Amino acid sequence: MIEAKTLSKRYNERLVVQDVSLQIPRGGVTAIIGPNGAGKSTLLSMISRLTPMSAGSVEIDGMDVTRTPGPELAKRLSILRQHNQTSLRLSVRDLVAFGRFPHSGGRLTAEDQHHIDEALDYLSLNEFQDRHLDELSGGQRQRAYVAMVMCQDTDYVLLDEPLNNIDMRFAVDMMQLLRRAADEKGKTVVVVLHDINFASCYSDHIIAMRGGKLAWQGTPDEVMRDEILSELYEIPMQVHELNGQRICVYFRMG
Amino acid sequence: MGLTTAARWRLLLVAVLAVLSIVGFMTWNVQSDWAFIIEYRGSRLLAMLLVAVAMGVSTLVFQTLTHSRILTPSLMGFDVLYVLVHALGLAFWARLGLGSMPAVVFVLDVLLMAGIALVLFRLLFGDSVRGLHLLILLGMLGGLLFRELTELALRVLDPTEFSIQSGRSIASFSRINLSLLWVALVLTLGCVTLVFTQRRRLDVLNLGRDVAINLGVSYRRTVTLLLVVASVLVSVSTALVGPMLFFGLLATNLAYWISGTHQHSWTLVTTVLVAVVCLVGGQLLVEQILQSRLPFVMLLELCGGVLFILLLLRGVRE
Numbered sequence: 001m002i003e004a005k006t007l008s009k010r011y012n013e014r015l016v017v018q019d020v021s022l023q024i025p026r027g028g029v030t031a032i033i034g035p036n037g038a039g040k041s042t043l044l045s046m047i048s049r050l051t052p053m054s055a056g057s058v059e060i061d062g063m064d065v066t067r068t069p070g071p072e073l074a075k076r077l078s079i080l081r082q083h084n085q086t087s088l089r090l091s092v093r094d095l096v097a098f099g100r101f102p103h104s105g106g107r108l109t110a111e112d113q114h115h116i117d118e119a120l121d122y123l124s125l126n127e128f129q130d131r132h133l134d135e136l137s138g139g140q141r142q143r144a145y146v147a148m149v150m151c152q153d154t155d156y157v158l159l160d161e162p163l164n165n166i167d168m169r170f171a172v173d174m175m176q177l178l179r180r181a182a183d184e185k186g187k188t189v190v191v192v193l194h195d196i197n198f199a200s201c202y203s204d205h206i207i208a209m210r211g212g213k214l215a216w217q218g219t220p221d222e223v224m225r226d227e228i229l230s231e232l233y234e235i236p237m238q239v240h241e242l243n244g245q246r247i248c249v250y251f252r253m254g
Numbered sequence: 255m256g257l258t259t260a261a262r263w264r265l266l267l268v269a270v271l272a273v274l275s276i277v278g279f280m281t282w283n284v285q286s287d288w289a290f291i292i293e294y295r296g297s298r299l300l301a302m303l304l305v306a307v308a309m310g311v312s313t314l315v316f317q318t319l320t321h322s323r324i325l326t327p328s329l330m331g332f333d334v335l336y337v338l339v340h341a342l343g344l345a346f347w348a349r350l351g352l353g354s355m356p357a358v359v360f361v362l363d364v365l366l367m368a369g370i371a372l373v374l375f376r377l378l379f380g381d382s383v384r385g386l387h388l389l390i391l392l393g394m395l396g397g398l399l400f401r402e403l404t405e406l407a408l409r410v411l412d413p414t415e416f417s418i419q420s421g422r423s424i425a426s427f428s429r430i431n432l433s434l435l436w437v438a439l440v441l442t443l444g445c446v447t448l449v450f451t452q453r454r455r456l457d458v459l460n461l462g463r464d465v466a467i468n469l470g471v472s473y474r475r476t477v478t479l480l481l482v483v484a485s486v487l488v489s490v491s492t493a494l495v496g497p498m499l500f501f502g503l504l505a506t507n508l509a510y511w512i513s514g515t516h517q518h519s520w521t522l523v524t525t526v527l528v529a530v531v532c533l534v535g536g537q538l539l540v541e542q543i544l545q546s547r548l549p550f551v552m553l554l555e556l557c558g559g560v561l562f563i564l565l566l567l568r569g570v571r572e
Contacts, residue, residue, distance in 0.1 A: 048468070049467065050463075050464050050467055050468070069470075069472075070467065070470040070471060070472045070473075071470035072470070073470065074468065074469055074470025075470070078468055079464070079468045080468070081464050084462075084465070085462075086460075086461055086462065087321070088460055088461070088516045089514075089516065090516070095461075098457075098458060098461065098465070098469060099469075101454075101458055101469040101470065102469055102470040105454060106455075106457060106458070107454075149468075152468075152469070
């Protein structure tokens with residue numbers, strides 16, 4: 001379980017995240033949604049100790065993220081941020097192999113190679129594995145980074161807007177993959193999403209943030225409602241039920 | 255990872271050139287008796303090897319930490335900071351009666367330098383993600399500031415101290431500070447061993463802060479440690495032969511090209527070999543074989559400077 005207690009982040013005088021307390025249970029897919037500047041990414045990076053918190057605490061299975069040794073935590077929790085740029089000439093396989101660093105300290109064992117193959121396979125990157133990162137499209141590079149995180153083989157996988165810059169096909173692939181990781185491998189996936197319909201269709205739990213605060217949380221059925229979403233995004237929004245999925249329409253209202 | 259076949263051949267070539275440079279430096283044109291040659295050239299050779307290792311390794315580490323192929327500790331003024339520390343410290347150490355013990359003074363300077371570096375990094379890093387970029391900007395300014403302060407300090411010191419000062423403190427290639435050789439050897443070996451144990455972490459740090467933390471590297475601690483080690487290595491090099499602005503840049507960039515990889519187990523070794531070839535081989539070629547009167551360090555710095563401009567231009571175009 002991920003437990004955040006009265007978590008706040010302040011940049012100078014500006015409170016980006018304000019007093020957020022929440023629990024994310026083990027297993028399943030949790031989506032964090034909300035308008036720009038709601039503090040979603042900041043919340044995620046505080047949970048994953050990439051950004052130090054101004055106040056409050058985060059525990060992962062009872063381990064305080066600011067006090068637990070880095071390598072220890074890296075075997076339990078992985079985080080992938082949005083902008084992953086590197087000027088290094090690395091092959092896809094080399095990048096994915098870095099995912100094993102917390103386990104083997106960079107000296108790859110046969111078991112590590114097995115994990116690497118599996119991760120490459122999982123993200124259908126087999127044919128690209130010897131290509132260099134700078135020769136890939138944005139979507140392929142994104143998948144290579146996700147493969148690295150999968151290869152890290154942690155119980156908790158946190159992803160900040162993994163659907164950015166990828167087309168619909170890969171977006172669906174990616175969400176199905178995260179779903180499978182939760183269902184088949186028992187991983188706890190926490191993902192920041194901009195497209196609320198993906199959140200509705202693929203997650204078990206939705207956390208909605210606005211103005212640095214926790215606005216709503218619950219199952220997609222509970223959160224995907226006209227009045228909640230309209231208030232959250234401050235535009236008229238309508239939720240329809242299509243093929244048993246709650247789909248929100250907001251493109252051109254009235 | 256690992257090396258391509260072409261890279262292996264290039265690396266082998268550099269290794270052979272490094273050995274030839276060393277052997278050539280010791281044996282070329284020997285006219286007097288061997289005992290003298292071994293002592294005279296041997297100590298000079300050792301100093302140059304230490305400088306090659308210290309400049310190469312410190313620049314490589316620094317470039318990995320800053321994700322840059324252009325920035326070097328010298329460009330950020332680490333070397334002039336050392337000269338400044340030394341100049342200001344000298345009067346003080348002399349008063350403590352340590353003036354006649356250059357090795358002790360040197361160690362104190364290095365400790366002071368490491369301490370200053372540590373405080374500066376701690377202050378500048380804070381908990382900010384942008385810490386490193388800020389550090390780079392301030393370093394560029396710091397470089398200028400330290401240069402001017404050193405000038406000032408040298409003028410303000412009283413004349414007798416100044417003459418001791420300028421005679422002793424600012425070493426150069428024609429006036430290598432051989433009294434510090436053994437201390438420098440110990441410090442260099444210590445630092446390089448430490449860097450080598452961190453080589454896999456350096457590979458991870460190359461991927462950027464967020465990825466490194468995700469993979470469990472204690473970012474702040476590791477970066478601070480490595481920057482302090484880099485500052486010690488720069489001190490060693492500066493104490494032996496004085497400041498060199500572009501030599502490190504030349505060595506690392508040639509090494510990136512030769513090894514064609516970013517894996518530090520390879521780039522560390524390659525950088526050192528390249529630095530040895532440039533420094534020892536260059537000296538041998540220009541001063542012994544060609545019998546040229548041209549100051550060879552100037553030539554080396556000129557090459558480095560041209561490379562710096564080329565890299566900058568390429569950076570601008572991208």
